[in-house]
Amino acid sequence: MTHSPLLRSDQTLFRDPDVFELTFVPEHLHHRDAQVKELAFLISPALRGGSALSAILRGPPGTGKTTTVHRIFTMIREETQRIIPAYVNCRQDHTPLAVYGSIFKQVCGYAPPPTGWHLDDVKEGIVSRLRDRNAALVVCLDDADDLIVAGTYNPLLYQILRLYEKWDVRKAGVFAVTSDLDLNLGAEADSSVRSVFHPTEITFLPYTKAEVREILADRVRQGLYPRVLPKPLLDRIARFAAGEQDVRVGIDLVRQAAHRAEKDGRRRVTHADVTAAARAVTAPALRNRAAGLSAGERALARWIAERSRDGADMASGAVFEAAQEYLPVGKTAYHEHLNALAKAGIVDLVPRTGRGREVRLRYDAGDVAAACRSPDQTCKIPNGS
Template identity: 30%
Template sequence: MADDPEEGMLSWDESVFRNEHVFEIDYVPETFAHRESEMRSLKYALRPAARGSRPLNVIARGPPGTGKTTAVQKVFGELGAQTDVRTVRVNCQVDSTRYSVFSRIFEGIFEYEPPSSGISFKKLFRQITEKLVEEDEVLVVALDDVNYLFYEGEASDTLYSLLRAHEAHSGAKIGVIVVLGPEPRCHRGLGRPRPERLPPRRGVLPGVRPRGNRRHPPRTCRARFPRGRRLDRSPDEVAELTAESGDLRVGIDLLRRAGLNAEMRASRTVSLQDVEEAYEKSKYVHLSHSLQALSDSEIELLEVIAQHDGERAGDVYDAFHDQTGLGYTRYSEIINKLDQLDIIDATYTNVEGRGRSRQLSLRYEPDAVLNRLEGS
């Protein structure tokens, strides 16, 4: 039938993928290639914990999608299987306050959630440290996407509490892995924790490299597509587009969408056209990920900026205040967060007769931002 929607696509039992599960966001590969030195650094820092001592603290820094979370999950898996060390990974995009971070730690130790109300942070903290001392256990906490604690002004108090837990309760042994992006400006929010309290061991995971110095994209593609599925120049194109975006998650999403495009046209070959069409959606992976962390007032301001793209900060504030009634202090805080998230550019420019003023511009097309806000 000419109007049959399945006409021209592969049947349900046919696929261009060898294993589509590897494209899922929570997939942890059995073989973690090209991160051997970073894994050794993590294991070096955590070895004292396996012997019952307080481990070294670590900063794992690198661009999005370079394997920071996967490295932590792999090492935590080994620790949990071979030792009695307690490990807790906290997603700071979801838990972005000190109280919520310690609630996740409480859940990881006691294996049930703390009461949603009626318990102070001081009591929550004391129950955690008392349990560790009572059981003579070492705890390692990974603060994943810790940037979000900085954006909310919660990083200083959270790190202070974790790093000085042994002072609050003698005998408490807690190590911290701080997982954050590449921007050094994130460190400005540390405030109270002085340099001697910061993690002493740092690891930097390199990002995506352009042609001539890439990390074997053809082999990566072969691991995802079966033998006999010809890829033409698609791996090279995927690598170039991923390097251009600076986020490996774009490349993973791009491979999946390109494969689905090929299946929809009943092809067993992923073509350049499949890749190029897929990129029109995959290039917004970082944007979609960042929008999930925004509050209602932050979304409202982003909508205003999309409607006033490229205008001065003062004019944008007037429109935002008229719409929400919020003051300039909150407005400035949101601007700084959106800038840190790389959703907008807030750059200072010279305005004749007015001195320096910030100009607010989206890093994406306004329609792309608004469409994703409507669908979120």
């Protein structure tokens, strides 16, 4: 008996749509065993009646930092009452009252009253529950760099790490998480914080293409029905996500491609679904990357996009020579701008056999041209910089 290629109105391609949510915590966390073990080691003193140690989790976006913390916190809740973990999203909660309110809710199981309580009341509620359970507190400050922007990073670290001085509780452990590779959270701590904050730095490197594919294959197995996403398309999505160095891009791409097929009533995801989903997923990222470019860099990016779309020679030297007719740019400035485009993740500079490099766009040429379009279309690349 053959199946219709079309879905009935009551059918779906998703076995479990929650698998593709960013908050989903997989049962097995692929390729982060070393980081899980290190965090478990830092927490282990609290299991013996002591205090947990602190850490800084550092790595590019989409490298599993948040998921690793959620996984270790889930393990804690399942296995012991002697530690109470609290996860704080500092992009949402970055004032002292908001951060402590989030900790209170996770420690006590309900939110503090919206009015009538001062910060000390919230703190006292937290430590009272810790004393009742003879438990140690471990706090994750995710996107802790947002606390620096808000001016609350040092005051909050100081207060959390010194709760034990005012109240009879064990010293808390703090996991501070950042995706800003240019930021040193340890160095941002002032002298009063450094006296009690001695973090271990745990690094999260980008996943390789093979690792991304394994992670995505596991999500597809859990989240979609069999044969919905053909293996060649999974390979294509994995290559794309690995190029973006963000596994979340791949997860979102699978979800959007499957939604597109389901909306059309089809049982299989197609190349067209993946292409359309990729444009939807990457458009915001591309716009953000283009926003950080100078006018000259955007002009060069548009020229590269036009040349790539025409199928012309994309050797770096050939691009430079052809650009002379349209963009008055010196050789030094050209290479500076080209390297800036590579650093922004808009182009890849691939070594060629022999000498030189090939300029390859990481996005659709039309999308690059649109994202790099300036309000003033007459902008030129200056000779000097």
